[in-house]
Amino acid sequence: MTRRASRLNPFFNPQSIALFGSMQENWFFGAGVIIGDLLKWNYRGQIYPVHPSAQTVYGVKVYRSLSEVDAVPELAVIVTSFKHVPGILHQCGTKGVKAAVIVSDGFGEAGVKGKIRQEELLLIAKSYGMRIMGPNTVGVFNSENGFTTVPYDRGYEYNRRGKLSIITQTGMYSPQAMAWDEYAAGINKVIDLGNMCDIDETDCLDYLGEDDSTDVISLYMEHSRRPGMFLDILKKVSLKKPVLCLKPGTSAGAAQAMASHTGSLAGKANLYEAVLKQGGALRVEEYEDLRDCATPFLRYPLPRGNRLGVITFSGAIGIQAIDAAEAGGLSLGELSPESRRRLAAASDTLGNHPVDVGPASAAVGAEIFSLYRKCFDVLREDENIDCIYFNGYVSHGLQPAFYEELLCYIGSCREKPIVSWCYGPSQKLVLEFGALAERFGIPFYLSSRKAVRSLSYMAGYARWKTAWSASGRS
Missing domain, CATH: 3.40.50.261 (Succinyl-CoA synthetase domains)
Structure with a gap:
């Protein structure tokens, strides 16, 4: 990490932290909430709560002033009324603290007087060589080490x-x-x-x-x-x-x-x-x-191009997917002759693109999932297809659980980006299908358009990187 970027490390990986504000336990907002979460998530740094009258918070000693703390905290978090913030910043600066998260509001967002107060904060911080995040912020959360400055009882552990x-x-x-x-x-x-x-x-x-x-x-x-x-x-x-x-x-x-x-x-x-x-x-x-x-x-890896493969239970939905694809810079891939031959061999109703398995479902019954897998393999193996969108259909007769083996197989295939959507008369069943798809690592969306759009972002990013590299710029 460059020296410039590493200067922000105290905001994400502080070895010690001083907290100013309400130390009330079992409440929904305040410095006490932050301390409770730090302990819950096994934050390994030193915690120094500062409050003029509190004695302990969640078993941690509270200091009346930062001057009572023997060490120099790497980071200060301020969750007080705006009128107390300048004095606390001076305390921190005098102590040698070089980074502060100011949760308090009432500054630049609060009219002319607030802007003046905010300028004062910046001048104080600069005089001590201190960096500030905020004010009017909840700060940071880092899942890597259990560190947080969020003063709400948010429940990040979930x-x-x-x-x-x-x-x-x-x-x-x-x-x-x-x-x-x-x-x-x-x-x-x-x-x-x-x-x-x-x-x-x-x-x-x-x-x-x-x-x-x-x-x-x-x-x-x-x-x-x-x-x-x-x-x-x-x-x-x-x-x-x-x-x-x-x-x-x-x-x-x-x-x-x-x-x-x-x-x-x-x-x-x-x-x-x-x-x-x-x-x-x-x-x-x-x-x-x-x-x-x-x-x-x-x-998934980035797609090699912008050619979309579509498998659908409905021809109309396949057409909508093409509209969404072209709006986002994708195009419907032209299947190879071999792919068309394989599709036609799988079912008399197949051979075109989008691949519509719906008409075949009445004839093959429960074998529809085997047919679906064959169609998926055709698109996965076709060099003219760069990414795949597919949808399912669920009903009280065609339960999401019936798809489990198919989704497990599709989820194991990681050569090309794959996204999914589902429709049916029951939103509950649609969401169950989505949860099953996600369980096997397949991105699931609540609309066909969103699913296809996510692939268009991948293709657009790959296109930008290729163009930038080809230009010889760095």
């Missing part, structure tokens, strides 16, 4: 550990607020930047780009203070790993709302569009894409 890391300029677009606990691919690190008076998305992108525990980065970005530097870092990182980005604020109303949210200046939409495209970021359409469209990157 999240699987994985290789996806998230940078967001609002805590409400991170797993501490949204339903990620059943995300099968797992989470590595979460960063909420808040008002970004100091550390920003460029710093964190640089850090995660060199983090061996992160394979995919998802970024929610309202604005950038340093678009030129952001572009340079984005290019460097995108050559190593995919960056998915949700950038709101294309309308005047949204831009105005962002200014009151984190005190941000949205900038011109066309500028950000150009920066993200040139830097290789994959601009997604909605929040869930930051999670769902990251999944295929975590499970």
Whole structure:
């Protein structure tokens, strides 16, 4: 890791931490919540709670002042009223603390007076050579070591550990607020930047780009203070790993709302569009894409091209998949003559593409799953197909469990990216099918369009990397 990126290490891997704020136990918010979670997740660093009147919290000694602590904490986390923050920063600076997460709000997002207070924080921090994350942030979560600064009783222990890391300029677009606990691919690190008076998305992108525990980065970005530097870092990182980005604020109303949210200046939409495209970021359409469209990157190699293979139980749904594919830069692959011969040999109703197994189901009965597997193998082995989308159909007569052997087989095939969708008269059964697919490592989506779109992001990223390498740039 470069020296520049390693300067953020205290925010993710601190050997010791001082916490300021309410030390109430069994509550939903405050410094006490953070301490309880650190203990629950077996954080191995030293914990120094600081509060003028509390004695202990979860059995940990509480110090009346930071001056009573013999050691110099690597990181301070401040969860107090805004009026106490400047004094606490002075305490930390005098002690020698070089990194602070300021959860407290009432700064840049709170009008002119708040902006003045925020400038004061930055001046104090700079005078001590201290880096700040926030204010108005929930900070970080690191699944690798059980470290967190999130002051909510979020329940991160329910999240699987994985290789996806998230940078967001609002805590409400991170797993501490949204339903990620059943995300099968797992989470590595979460960063909420808040008002970004100091550390920003460029710093964190640089850090995660060199983090061996992160394979995919998802970024929610309202604005950038340093678009030129952001572009340079984005290019460097995108050559190593995919960056998915949700950038709101294309309308005047949204831009105005962002200014009151984190005190941000949205900038011109066309500028950000150009920066993200040139830097290789994959601009997604909605929040869930930051999670769902990251999944295929975590499970499969990049596709060699943009040629899509489709297996469906419905011809109409196959046509919709083609529309979604072409809208995202994919094309329906042209099956080889050998593939068409194999399909026709499997069933008189087959031979075309998309491969529609629905008409054959009445004739073959329970053998439909064997037929489905043969069709899947044809697409998997065809050199003209780079990625595969398939859907299932479930009903009270065609239960998800009937698909188990087929899904187990498809899940074992990792040569090409594969995504799935399912439909039927019962949403409960559809979700059961999805859980089964995910259990075997197959990305599952709640719409055909989203499933295909996730493949289009993979193909687009592969195309960008190839073009960049061919240009001879570095």
